[in-house]
Amino acid sequence: MAVLTIRDALNEALREEILRDENVFVMGEEVAEYDGAYKVTRGLWKEFGDKRVVDTPITELGFAAVGVGAAMAGLRPVIEFMTWNFSILASDQIINHAAKMLYMSGGQFKVPIVFRGPNGSAFQVSSQHSQALEAFYANFPGLKVVMPSTAADAKGLLKSSIRDDNPVIFLEQERMYGLKGEVPEGDDFIIPLGLADIKREGTDCTIVARSMTVPLALQAAEKIQAEFDVSVEVVDPRTIKPLDIDTIVGSVQKTNRLVIAEESHEFASVGAEITYQVMDRAFDHLDAPIKRVSTAETPMPYAKNLEAAALPSVEKIIAAVKDVCYL
Amino acid sequence: MPKTATSTKKVSAKAGLNGSAAKTTQSVKANGSSADDGSYFDLELAKAEYAARRDSQLRSIKTIDKKLLREMLYQMVLGRRFEEKCAEVYRMGKIGGFCHLYIGQEAIAIGSMMALEPSDMVITAYRDHVQAMVKGLSPESVLAELYGKEGGCVKGKGGSMHMFSQEHQFYGGHGIVGGQIGVGTGLGYAAKYKATGQVVLCFFGEAAVNQGIFHESLNMAQLWKLPVIYICENNHYGMGTSQERAMSIRNIAKKAESYGMANEFVDGMDVMAVREATLRAIDRARNESMPTLLEVRAYRYMGHSMSDPGNYRTRDEIARYQERDPILLFKDTLKAAKVLSDKEFDKIEQEAAAAVERAVEFAENSPYPSESELLTDVLV
Known part of the structure; x- marks a missing residue:
C-alpha cells in the first residue's frame, strides 16, 4: 500500500x-x-x-x-x-x-x-x-x-x-x-457510501466521531486506555447521509455508553440526530446519558486561545468519556 | 474580443429597426438617478413599429410552410384555451397550490420554441404549462399534473410549477425566481462539452433580471461561449410590482452589453417577430456557439397567480394591451397574407377546444398517485 x-x-x-x-x-x-x-x-x-x-x-x-x-x-x-x-x-x-x-x-x-x-x-x-x-x-x-x-x-x-x-x-x-x-493501490479501490468504519475497537465506551474529530477521538482513546484502563471504541460513520445507524447501535449495544464528537455547533447537529436514533433503537442498552462534544455556540473567534476553546479537543473528549463512564 | 464586440453592435442596430430599444434614451434626473424615458413602454410606438414592418412581414410569411403557420396559430389558441380552462377548474378547487397562467404571452413560447429542433433543450420558470405543451408534452399529461394525478407528466409530484420531460428535452418548470437561468446555462455547457449541436432556450421573467444568478449566468455564458438563448419574457410585473418600481435601468436587452453579449428587443405580441429574432439567435448559438439575450415584451392579462387581487393596475391598462392581443394580431396577419380562411380559424378553435376537453377528461379520470410514491425518487 x-x-x-x-x-x-x-x-x-x-x-x-x-x-x-x-x-x-x-x-x-x-x-x-x-x-x-x-x-x-x-x-x-x-x-x-x-x-x-x-x-x-x-x-x-x-x-x-x-x-x-x-x-x-x-x-x-x-x-x-x-x-x-x-x-x-x-x-x-x-x-x-x-x-x-x-x-x-x-x-x-x-x-x-x-x-x-x-x-x-x-x-x-x-x-x-x-x-x-x-x-x-x-x-x-x-x-x-x-x-x-x-x-x-x-x-x-x-x-x-x-x-x-x-x-x-x-x-x-x-x-x-x-x-x-x-x-490501497489500484484504480478500482472504492468505498461504498453509507458504510461506517470502526476505527478502533473497544468494549467500554463508544465515541462516534467524523472528519477532524476522528484523530482526536483516537488520541483520547489511547490516553484513556493508558490512564483508566477503559477500552474505547471509535466509530466513524464516514457517510452522514445515508447514516449507517446499524453499526453505531451495534457498538452501543456492546459498550453501553456513547460520546459523540463533532466539529459543528451542537444545536440541531448530526450528533443530536444520532442521539435520537440511538435512544430510539438502543435505549435499554444505555448505562449513562449520551454526551456530546461540539463547537461552542458562537461564531468562530480569531484569537488562537479562543479558537482552541471553541473547538472540540482531545481533553474535552476525554472529559466526556469520563462523564459517561462515571470516572 | 473584437469579433464579439462587432457582432453585438450589428445586432443592436438591427434591434433598433425591430423594436424600440435603440431609441431609448437615458435621462438623468435632478436627483442623480437615471431612468428610461416613458416612450420605452409606449404602446403607440409598438403599434407604429408593427405597422412599419407589416409589409415585409406579409411578404416573408408567404415563403413559410403553411402547415407550420397553421400549427403555430393552433398552439397559441390551444395555450390560451388551456389556460382559461385551468382558471375555470382552479376556481372549482380541482387544482391546488399556485397556478400561474400564460394568457397574453403565447407569442413568446410559440414564436421562439417552434423555431427549434426537437432535440434542442428548453427550461423555464413556474409559468410553464404552455412551454411544456409546445415542447411536446400532451395537454393530458400537463393538466393531470395540475390535478395532482398519477397521469401527470411528473406523476403528481410537481404540480403547476414543475412540468418536466426527459423525452421532450424539457428541463422544467422551476419555482425559484431566476434559478433556472443558471441551470439553463449548465445545459448549454453540457451541449458544448459533448458537442451535441443542441441549443438551449432559457426563459425567465423580467423580475428575475434583478437576481444575481441572471448576471452570473450571462457572464459565464459569454466568457465560455455557450449556445444558450436567454429569453426574458417581460410581462411588466413581478407579482404586483411593476418593472418601473423595481429596476433602475429598464432596458433589459441592453444589460447584455455589460457582458459583451448579443441582444435584441422584440415585440412579444408579434409571434413572427419573436420567431425571426429567435432564428437569428439560434443561428448564432448553433453555428458560432455564442449566447444571446432577447428581451421580449408582452403583457400578462391575468394575475401573477390565481390568488392575485390585481389592485396594482387598472382594467383600462389591461384593455389597452389587449388591443394588441398576440392571437388577434397573428390571425389578422395570416388572413391578410391569405394563408388561412375564417373557416380554418374556426376549425382551429374547435380542435383546441376538443383537445382541452380531452385533457379535462383524462385528468378527471386519472387516479391519484399511490401513497407508495411518497418516498420514491428522493435518491436514485
Missing part, C-alpha cells in the same frame, strides 16, 4: 475518475492554473487541460448552477468550493435545485454531481471561514453527505461519490489535508 496525504489521495481519486469517465470534469475557483487553493487539484489541469479542469470566476451560485444543469444533461461535474463557507451563496442551487430535481421531475432527471471542498475550521481564519455545514446539508432529502477522515477513506469515498447518480456533498477538512495514511 502507498502512503499518501489526504490531499494526494483526493487528487488521485479525481485523476482516476477523470481518466475513467469522459463525462467527469472538475470546476471551481483556482482549480486549474493555480493548482487548487489547497492543492487538491494539483497537476490535473496540466495533464487534462481546459475541458476537464475548469477555472471559474468567483461566482459560486453561478458555477454551482452550471454544474446542476450539466449534470441534468448527462455530465458528472465535480464542483469545488474553495471552502464550504462559500457554498452558502450557492445553497439555492444545491438545496432548491440539485436536491429536488429527481423528485420534482418524477424520477426523470437525475443530478450526478459532487460538491466538494474543505469544511469546518482551519487555522485562525475566524468567523466566516470556519463553519461546519454537515447538519445544514444533511437536513435536506435528496442529498448524500460524505465526510472522510483518512487518506484511504478520502480516496475511496470520493471515487464512489463521483460514480453516484445523486448529488453528493463531500466535506473535507483543511487541517487534515496533510495527514498521511495507507491507501
Whole structure:
C-alpha cells in the first residue's frame, strides 16, 4: 500500500475518475492554473487541460448552477468550493435545485454531481471561514453527505461519490489535508457510501466521531486506555447521509455508553440526530446519558486561545468519556 | 474580443429597426438617478413599429410552410384555451397550490420554441404549462399534473410549477425566481462539452433580471461561449410590482452589453417577430456557439397567480394591451397574407377546444398517485 496525504489521495481519486469517465470534469475557483487553493487539484489541469479542469470566476451560485444543469444533461461535474463557507451563496442551487430535481421531475432527471471542498475550521481564519455545514446539508432529502477522515477513506469515498447518480456533498477538512495514511493501490479501490468504519475497537465506551474529530477521538482513546484502563471504541460513520445507524447501535449495544464528537455547533447537529436514533433503537442498552462534544455556540473567534476553546479537543473528549463512564 | 464586440453592435442596430430599444434614451434626473424615458413602454410606438414592418412581414410569411403557420396559430389558441380552462377548474378547487397562467404571452413560447429542433433543450420558470405543451408534452399529461394525478407528466409530484420531460428535452418548470437561468446555462455547457449541436432556450421573467444568478449566468455564458438563448419574457410585473418600481435601468436587452453579449428587443405580441429574432439567435448559438439575450415584451392579462387581487393596475391598462392581443394580431396577419380562411380559424378553435376537453377528461379520470410514491425518487 502507498502512503499518501489526504490531499494526494483526493487528487488521485479525481485523476482516476477523470481518466475513467469522459463525462467527469472538475470546476471551481483556482482549480486549474493555480493548482487548487489547497492543492487538491494539483497537476490535473496540466495533464487534462481546459475541458476537464475548469477555472471559474468567483461566482459560486453561478458555477454551482452550471454544474446542476450539466449534470441534468448527462455530465458528472465535480464542483469545488474553495471552502464550504462559500457554498452558502450557492445553497439555492444545491438545496432548491440539485436536491429536488429527481423528485420534482418524477424520477426523470437525475443530478450526478459532487460538491466538494474543505469544511469546518482551519487555522485562525475566524468567523466566516470556519463553519461546519454537515447538519445544514444533511437536513435536506435528496442529498448524500460524505465526510472522510483518512487518506484511504478520502480516496475511496470520493471515487464512489463521483460514480453516484445523486448529488453528493463531500466535506473535507483543511487541517487534515496533510495527514498521511495507507491507501490501497489500484484504480478500482472504492468505498461504498453509507458504510461506517470502526476505527478502533473497544468494549467500554463508544465515541462516534467524523472528519477532524476522528484523530482526536483516537488520541483520547489511547490516553484513556493508558490512564483508566477503559477500552474505547471509535466509530466513524464516514457517510452522514445515508447514516449507517446499524453499526453505531451495534457498538452501543456492546459498550453501553456513547460520546459523540463533532466539529459543528451542537444545536440541531448530526450528533443530536444520532442521539435520537440511538435512544430510539438502543435505549435499554444505555448505562449513562449520551454526551456530546461540539463547537461552542458562537461564531468562530480569531484569537488562537479562543479558537482552541471553541473547538472540540482531545481533553474535552476525554472529559466526556469520563462523564459517561462515571470516572 | 473584437469579433464579439462587432457582432453585438450589428445586432443592436438591427434591434433598433425591430423594436424600440435603440431609441431609448437615458435621462438623468435632478436627483442623480437615471431612468428610461416613458416612450420605452409606449404602446403607440409598438403599434407604429408593427405597422412599419407589416409589409415585409406579409411578404416573408408567404415563403413559410403553411402547415407550420397553421400549427403555430393552433398552439397559441390551444395555450390560451388551456389556460382559461385551468382558471375555470382552479376556481372549482380541482387544482391546488399556485397556478400561474400564460394568457397574453403565447407569442413568446410559440414564436421562439417552434423555431427549434426537437432535440434542442428548453427550461423555464413556474409559468410553464404552455412551454411544456409546445415542447411536446400532451395537454393530458400537463393538466393531470395540475390535478395532482398519477397521469401527470411528473406523476403528481410537481404540480403547476414543475412540468418536466426527459423525452421532450424539457428541463422544467422551476419555482425559484431566476434559478433556472443558471441551470439553463449548465445545459448549454453540457451541449458544448459533448458537442451535441443542441441549443438551449432559457426563459425567465423580467423580475428575475434583478437576481444575481441572471448576471452570473450571462457572464459565464459569454466568457465560455455557450449556445444558450436567454429569453426574458417581460410581462411588466413581478407579482404586483411593476418593472418601473423595481429596476433602475429598464432596458433589459441592453444589460447584455455589460457582458459583451448579443441582444435584441422584440415585440412579444408579434409571434413572427419573436420567431425571426429567435432564428437569428439560434443561428448564432448553433453555428458560432455564442449566447444571446432577447428581451421580449408582452403583457400578462391575468394575475401573477390565481390568488392575485390585481389592485396594482387598472382594467383600462389591461384593455389597452389587449388591443394588441398576440392571437388577434397573428390571425389578422395570416388572413391578410391569405394563408388561412375564417373557416380554418374556426376549425382551429374547435380542435383546441376538443383537445382541452380531452385533457379535462383524462385528468378527471386519472387516479391519484399511490401513497407508495411518497418516498420514491428522493435518491436514485
